[in-house]
Amino acid sequence: MNSAHAQPTVKELVDKMLHATSQVKTLKYNSQISERIDGVLESGTNTTKIQVNPYKVYLNIKGAELLYIKGSNGDKALIKSSSIPYLNISLDPQSSILRRGQHHTIFELGFTYFSTIIDAAIIKAGKDFNQAFKLKGSIQWEGKDCYVVIIDAPDFSFIPYTVKKGENVISIAKKLFVSEYMIVELNPEVKDYYNVVANQQIKVPSVYAKKTVIYINKENFLPVVQMMFDDKGLFAKYEYRNLILNPDFAPEEFTKGYKDYNFW
Numbered sequence: 284m285n286s287a288h289a290q291p292t293v294k295e296l297v298d299k300m301l302h303a304t305s306q307v308k309t310l311k312y313n314s315q316i317s318e319r320i321d322g323v324l325e326s327g328t329n330t331t332k333i334q335v336n337p338y339k340v341y342l343n344i345k346g347a348e349l350l351y352i353k354g355s356n357g358d359k360a361l362i363k364s365s366s367i368p369y370l371n372i373s374l375d376p377q378s379s380i381l382r383r384g385q386h387h388t389i390f391e392l393g394f395t396y397f398s399t400i401i402d403a404a405i406i407k408a409g410k411d412f413n414q415a416f417k418l419k420g421s422i423q424w425e426g427k428d429c430y431v432v433i434i435d436a437p438d439f440s441f442i443p444y445t446v447k448k449g450e451n452v453i454s455i456a457k458k459l460f461v462s463e464y465m466i467v468e469l470n471p472e473v474k475d476y477y478n479v480v481a482n483q484q485i486k487v488p489s490v491y492a493k494k495t496v497i498y499i500n501k502e503n504f505l506p507v508v509q510m511m512f513d514d515k516g517l518f519a520k521y522e523y524r525n526l527i528l529n530p531d532f533a534p535e536e537f538t539k540g541y542k543d544y545n546f547w
Contacts, residue, residue: 293418296430296499301401303504304394308529309334315522318386318464324517325384332536333393339537340389341544348544351376351389352537360389361539363546371539371547377453379475386464386519397509397521400491403460404434407490422498424508425524429498439493439514441469441486448481455479461488465513492518503528 291299310333317326332341342349346365359373360381374381376389390396408415419431444455453476456463467473469486479485491511498508507523539546 290418291430293416293432294412296418296432296504297401297405297416299504300432300497300499300506301398304398304506307335307394307505309532310393310526310528311530311532312526313524315520315524316385317517317520319515319518320384321468331392332532334532334537335393335395338390340392341537342389342392346545348546349389350537350539350544350546361546363544369547377476382476386462394505397506400460401434404436404490404495407436421501424498427507428501429507430501432497432499434492434495434497436490436493438489440489442489444485444487446479446481446483446485450481451479452476455487459487461491462511462518465518488513 311331313328313330315326315328317324319325327344329342329344333339338351338353340349340351340360344365348363349360351360356373358375360376362372362374362381364370364372382388387396404415405412415435417433417435419433422429422431444459446455450458452463452466452473456466463476465488466485467476469488473479473485493514494512496508496510496512497506499505500507505523505526505528507526509519509521510517511519535541
């Protein structure tokens with residue numbers, strides 16, 4: 284067999300994926316998002332532009348627009364509603380208003396956050412990597428050839444956790460590499476991401492997902508489809524359509540006065 288066409292091992296493939304995500308400087312894509320919210324799988328789409336460093340984001344969600352530039356506008360996101368004319372609103376990206384009805388904030392857009400979750404899964408798997416990570420052949424998705432990788436965590440469960448002084452749901456989730464939304468969902472007494480106190484007993488997932496399915500583009504090795512399952516089934520699915528890797532954005536594309544935007 285010609286070695287140039289030999290299928291990589293799953294370890295080689297995951298390493299290539301992580302390297303590819305680390306090389307992303309800018310991204311433009313249309314995302315198809317499905318997330319389980321209050322027991323119901325909700326779907327939506329948006330157009331996204333990202334500059335990784337310094338962090339800048341533009342989002343268009345059915346006519347509503349968001350612009351965030353790290354360190355600008357009091358470190359708040361500028362929002363143009365699709366329903367309220369002549370008004371821009373500045374909001375904390377971590378606020379409950381911007382978080383409503385979705386698992387993540389604008390800081391988890393792109394591939395960086397997903398890569399940290401995969402890094403954590405690799406560490407947890409340890410010497411059992413080849414039992415946890417499996418290469419399940421190839422698939423055609425959106426006209427692109429992709430590898431299919433599945434990560435299984437059969438020990439997925441919900442375990443007790445004692446909140447430490449100064450912690451909130453966001454910091455706990457980051458420390459444990461689990462879903463902050465799932466923590467809130469698991470604990471009815473926790474009304475939002477900041478509604479916990481020291482010594483409070485809560486439940487947290489033992490790992491991010493019971494099963495993760497990834498489609499890795501064979502050309503650029505980016506994880507263009509990500510599906511996460513818990514004990515109830517599909518928890519979240521993210522698809523990166525019409526992806527442009529490392530486009531050269533004009534500086535004005537991250538300003539509210541850009542010609543294609545409708546900020547007031």
